Amino acid sequence: MQPQGKIVPVILAGGTGTRLWPLSRNSLPKQFLALVSDNTLYQDTLLRVPPGDDFLPPIVVTNTDFRFFARRQASEVGIEAVVVLEPARRDSAPALLAAAAVAQQIHGADCLVLALAADHVVKDVAAFQAAVQAAARVAASGRIVTFGIAPDGPRTAYGYIRPGAALAEGGHTVDAFVEKPDRGTAAGYVADGYLWNSGNFLFPAALMISEAERFEPELTGAALGAVARAGTDLGFLRLDPESFAAAPAKSIDFAVLEHTKLAAVVAGDFGWSDIGAWDAVREIGAPDADGNVTAGPVTLRDSHDSYVRSDGPLVTGIGLAGISVVATEDAVLVMPSDRAQEVKQLVASLKAARHNAADEHVKVHRPWGTYQTICRGERFHVKKIVVDPGATLSLQKHHHRAEHWVVVQGTAEVTVEDKVFAVHENESTYIPLGGVHRLANPGRIPLEVIEVQTGSYLGEDDIVRLEDAYDRC
Structure with missing residues (x-):
């Protein structure tokens, strides 16, 4: 086993969070919003991996529109990040590979990289950090490690992992990654001991790049070329646009994880959620005696099992049952809570009709x-x-x-x-x-x-x- 050393956090902060409209919009997406604490999701992610005994200063990958959010919000919590700008959205694989190459330039070819989404929630930070250290021991033995979450039910919004044989260093090999299932299939997965795929990874930078070169040489060449020809811009590292544009848009799961024989999974129980939609936000909140979760100026009467949030006007409700209401200064969303995944399609129709509120905040x-x-x-x-x-x-x-x-x-x-x-x-x-x-x-x-x-x-x-x-x- 190679020496473990400190870990380089890579924070992927370029998403748009469409399913959390009307609060999350293209002009200010969910990772830069304070949804569940006084800090933004991005700030909470940074604070889970602070520079010190275990972690090196973070590398943040985002796009040009969000570059000042990324730097300012990191500074607000006392963290100075290397902010890398992707010239175009190409999904997670090109962004993560470019970040791994930047980490190598700064910290050496054998550095360990912890790739985290900027918009996830972790309730138990100590348990999360313990899982990271366990994953680091596995990664240092020559593995690409993903964090699996023990399911609390048959969710259809998450991908799943089928664990394989136990590894001497801890964790398990990965027998299979499977896509988001229907409810019946998900129930079978839970019964068979599958884990949720959190979409967060820990790996030696050199190993991830070499595996990506095996399976996706064009994509990897484009990402590495974008780093080799990158330039600085107001203190940001701007990837070369022409090189990066040549990379196919592909997730790291599809590009590498589903093909490599070196994937491993470490199970974690640290109160994780990707809060991908409003039903997930409701689950994180503290319900009252009637099962309602409210935020902001809200008054309910004879209502139960509902989520009502206002970031603007007073919102009142009578007789609500399993309903979600989200109000901002210029838009209100009302829906059955179990149809939260359809918000993405709603926003697409708003964009097609050229509603300004689809993308811009007041x-x-x-x-x-x-x-x-x-x-x-x-x-x-x-x-x-x-x-x-x-x-x-x-x-x-x-x-x-x-x-x-x-x-x-x-x-x-x-x-x-x-x-x-x-x-x-x-x-x-x-x-x-x-x-x-x-x-x-x-x-x-x-x-x-x-x-x-x-x-x-x-x-x-x-x-x-x-x-x-x-x-x-």
Whole structure:
């Protein structure tokens, strides 16, 4: 057995979490939301594997849209991560192989990699870390280890693993990976001792790459080429777009795990859930005497076995039974709780109908802060803009709209053409149509501005960026 050493966590944080709409949307997906604790799911994942005696600093793989979330939220919990940007979504295999190659560059060819999804829940962190150490001993003997979860029932939302022979180092070989079954098949799997496939893995980086080269040489070559030709961008490691685009979209299960003879499984009982849909979120919550789980401003009467959450208005219910209700400021989802898996199809229909709420939240996050729609009409759009201390928007202009800015908190540094001036609280300024302008916050508190846009077209694509601190020109 090779020396075990510290483990390199790789956090895969590029998913969209469509089944948790309307809270999770493309502009701010579930991993960056505080769904079950005061931290976001991504932050809780980072805190399960903190740099120290057992773990090295994490490598986070995400896409360009989420890069500032990934870095900022890691810093908020005191962790500095290496953030790797995938230029396109290609499922987990290219992302994980690229991360393994980055881990080798930083920590050596024989490093052990722990690949974790950023959007899973683990209730018992100590038990999880013990399972990781057990898996590390198995992986160091030359195995690709997956974490299997003892089922609490015949779930149809998870894939399953059939364990094989016991291994001297612990765990078992894997006889088979099986896809999500129907309920009858799932009941048979549970009776036969199958485990849920958690989709989290621990492996020697060199072994995973060599096995991937055997089974998926084109995919592996593309992923490794993307790392070899990667560049840095504002402190992020940006994979080469052309190389990465050549990788087929494929999960690591399909690409490697279902083919290799070196797969092993270590069983864990640490309160795991992938919270893939609202029924799973309900199961994590603490039910009242009637079996209801509520969050936010909610009042129920004569209701049982329901999940009701509001991140916006007061929600009330009478006579609910097995119903899920999720409300945000701009959308409400109501459904029988046992049809939670159908939310993905609902969101697809919303996108087809071009509903803005399918992808965007009312509050939109940007590298410099946030903006939120207050009121919208045919020829006007009112927003609340919050600029973080020291942050600045791009130098830009608009072809179809003028803007009026009223400062309600802080002091704004405003650029209009060749003039730079301060606008204080309770003061306003005007940006004419076509005027080159910039808004910045030179202060130490958040800058809050009410923006009134007027014009013939008010879409976000009417922004011509001339200079940008976040490389978005």
